[in-house]
Amino acid sequence: MPETDQQPNAEAIAHRRRIRKELIQALAAASVLQDADGWSLFLQELSLTLGSGVPAVGHSSFHVRVIKVVNHCSRRADGMRSIAESVNLLDPESTDTAAILRCVDEWHVVDLFADVDVLWLREELQVLRATTGDLHRWAIEIRMTEQPGYCTTAWQLFASLAGENASEGVLPCLRFLERIPPLLSAAAGARLRELLATLSNRWELADYRAEHPAESAVPAAPADMAYLIIQFDKYGGDGDSYLVSHWRQWATVWQPVRGEDRRVLESDLEATVVEIVAEAERRWAEHMGPVTIEFILPDPLLDLPVEEFRRELQSVEATPLAIKYPVYVRSLNRLRSTEWHRVWRNRWQRRATARVADHVVHCAADGSGAVQVEASLGGGAVVMMLSEPPQLGSAGERQLLAGLRAGLPAVLWHRRTYPRPQRCETVTSMIRDALLGSGLAELPIHVAELRKRAWGEDPAQRHYHVGNGIVILWDDPDRLPDRAAAGPITGEARG
Structure with missing residues (x-):
């Protein structure tokens, strides 16, 4: 750790004076502190943050009271940070607060580097x-x-x-x-x-x-990973409301940032997703590169057509998410069933080393159940094609359960009934194309392209395109959103 008792040089002293002056001006100009209630709340929060009371500032002019507070805090090691935290609590994300936060940050630079000349770096x-x-x-x-x-x-x-x-x-x-x-x-x-x-x-x-x-x-530096992760979870004992959580990820390592949770009715899930997507796009306005959307869903909702949720619902030309984004689903049940994670990681590792000649696809037989699927799964399989959608009480639901328990990282199905050879041929062809490219990591992209081609068809022919209704569950065991970092819940279930 650096020493903090260095004596500042003349340039640092002048810089600190400038910062102090700018901080006083920024605080005096902050609209949240202008009225008596705002100023009183600020002093209360500042006292709580400092862990001690702020000395009486009297009834002098507002500007003089601000100077007294800054002078007091400047003599405390945590004083300036406490000012920033208190104002940010009262008026987050305002331009007034931003100016105060920048001043406090620069104060920390002078404090930390003391007699070392770093201020030339500013320019x-x-x-x-x-x-x-x-x-x-x-x-x-x-x-x-x-x-x-x-x-x-x-x-x-x-x-x-x-x-x-x-x-x-x-x-x-x-x-x-x-x-x-x-x-x-x-x-x-x-x-x-x-x-x-x-x-x-x-x-x-x-x-x-x-x-x-x-x-x-x-x-x-590898390529950025850009994901918007949206999770639906049943809210308490209410059968018709969900807790919608979301995380944003734009970095080279897995460290998603959690947004605010929302409690909504099932009928409002699409509108809520639209809000979250629009919010993420506004935050990423100056970024370049593709974004993937993944939905973490409870098993009863895994067949929900989330890729068809529309963007810009108020527009006469609202378009499905699948046209702009690769979209896939993940199992909330498996994320929470840690007893399944060891075999899941084994299969995921197998995915990374798979080759074209390997038998990586298991195509479930029509009507087969969980026991039959698990018994017939080969050790090298990492992808399964269900015989039907995993709807409540169906063979597809039982097959999906078997695949999740066996650790398969990729499970596909189609919402329309296809003969077994046709559905298996479609998946096997995509797998072959992926393995001839950069590996199975490309599989969700191949599914996304298939969907886009379906939406590019004439509406009368779209129903018959294999890309219309194809679903991919794609689960990476190393990317588990942090449930401990929960944000505040906003709103009640909307009717």
Whole structure:
């Protein structure tokens, strides 16, 4: 951990004065603090956050009272952070609050780096946009959550990380800076590397990195994973209402960010999904790349045609999700049945090594039940085609249960009845195409393309296209949304 008792240099002192002045101005301008109730609530929250009362600020002018609060908090190690947290609680996501948060972040930079000159970086990093691309991805990977919405430049990202504690032995802000040099000019990149070497020696990070090379290495950046995960779960004993949860994922490692839960009636599931998709698209407006939507469903809803849920319901040209996104379903039952996870992981590993010559597909016989399916499943099978949809009380439901218990990561079915050779040939052909490409990971994409071709048909012919009504359950055991990070539930079931 870095020392915090360094004496600031003259430039840092001047910078701190500027930040203090800007913070006072931002607080004085914040509309939420203008009325008596807002100011009183702010002082209450600030006292709770600090763990001690704020000294009486008297009945002087509002501007003077703000100065007294800032002066008091500036003498506390956690004072400025407490100001930011208190205002953010009262008025989140406002431009007034964003200005205050940025000031507090910069205060942390000066506090942390004391007599080390890092302020020259401000001019270099302020011109680098951080709402998309590598900078955005790095910040998510380091922070393990989405970046704050008020951070739009690399400098603002760096400053926001400066207030966070060390993880994996190294401060998050330094881990961020270590990735920056290639984005700068040659001279600025060299100067930043010198700065990092100085900090590494001063904070004795070189010894730590020598002992933990894997933690300190900067991995090559793979392609982003972009997912919108939407989960339906029965709400209590009410048979007609559901808790709809969702997670957003746009990063190179699996660390989804949970959104607000919603309690809705079954009849409102489609409208709720439309709201969630629109919200995610607004958050991802500056990103580029494909997005996959996956639905985690209780087994009775696995045949719900979620890929046909329409976007922009109020439009006269509302279109199904399947036209724009690859859509697949996952079993909520299996995610929660940890006694099935070992065999699930075994089959998933088999999926990664499958070859064209391998027997990876099991096509369930018409009318076969769970025992028959499990007895006939080969050890190398990773995909199963059901003989019929898994509706309540059907053979398809029993076959699906067998496939989930046996750990099959991929299960397909069709909502229309097809002769066994035809449905098996369709799946086997897609599997062959996937294995000739990048492997079975491509299977959901092949299903998505088949659906799009069906929707591209003349409406009179669409019903007969094999892509109309095909469903894929695609389950990765390494991607389990974190139930512990629950967000607040908004709304009651809507009638």
